[in-house]
Amino acid sequence: MYTPKAFAVDDLKALHAQMQGITLATLVTMTPNGLLATHLPLLLDEDAGPWGTLLGHVSRANAQWRESASDVEALAIFTGPDAYVSPSWYPAKKQGGRVVPTWNYVAIHAYGPIAFFEDPERLRSVVTRLTEKHERSRPVPWRVSDAPVEYVEAQLKAIVGFSLPIRRLEGKHKLNQNRSLEDMQGVVEGLLALGGEKNLETVRLMEQAAAARRAKEG
Numbered sequence: 001m002y003t004p005k006a007f008a009v010d011d012l013k014a015l016h017a018q019m020q021g022i023t024l025a026t027l028v029t030m031t032p033n034g035l036l037a038t039h040l041p042l043l044l045d046e047d048a049g050p051w052g053t054l055l056g057h058v059s060r061a062n063a064q065w066r067e068s069a070s071d072v073e074a075l076a077i078f079t080g081p082d083a084y085v086s087p088s089w090y091p092a093k094k095q096g097g098r099v100v101p102t103w104n105y106v107a108i109h110a111y112g113p114i115a116f117f118e119d120p121e122r123l124r125s126v127v128t129r130l131t132e133k134h135e136r137s138r139p140v141p142w143r144v145s146d147a148p149v150e151y152v153e154a155q156l157k158a159i160v161g162f163s164l165p166i167r168r169l170e171g172k173h174k175l176n177q178n179r180s181l182e183d184m185q186g187v188v189e190g191l192l193a194l195g196g197e198k199n200l201e202t203v204r205l206m207e208q209a210a211a212a213r214r215a216k217e218g
Contacts, residue, residue: 009171029068080106089190
């Protein structure tokens with residue numbers, strides 16, 4: 001991933017926290033017919049390996065599990081909030097107009113060897129953990145055990161699990177850090193005026209980046 005120094009994030013704890021909060025990722029692998037991508041929820045086991053291990057499953061009908069090259073790294077992409085940035089929000093616009101639109105966003109790329117598995121009990125564990133992760137905030141969480149045993153067993157036969165030990169982890173926060181604090185504040189105000197969940201989450205991250213910069217600059 002192209003990541004200028006100003007946008008790079010290498011804090012493992014922070015990257016893991018963001019990965020845990022992103023509900024849908026994209027798994028990209030190389031096959032004899034070229035790249036193949038699947039959008040899916042993933043589990044992150046933070047303590048399995050130096051950078052953690054990703055776990056998930058795909059449909060048995062999905063050719064990705066049969067055709068992915070075992071000797072080529074797989075890539076899991078996690079994307080966070082994003083927002084269009086209008087050049088009209090920069091105070092610098094008034095100083096010669098040398099500004100252009102851009103896009104602020106958060107992206108994390110995890111690379112590593114992928115291994116697929118069909119073991120029913122291991123699959124059940126992955127499915128159960130994924131369910132618990134996404135149901136825990138509900139007043140009455142649904143559990144895998146709520147479904148009939150024979151139905152669950154049939155569903156497990158229709159999927160294939162995988163593990164991806166992370167060997168490289170790249171984080172990017174593109175939040176106008178390459179512009180002045182005044183321009184960053186102008187973008188914050190512009191996004192606040194627009195509102196919307198993604199814009200407000202982008203603002204939160206921009207404010208954190210600006211605060212860190214102020215602390216560093218004294």
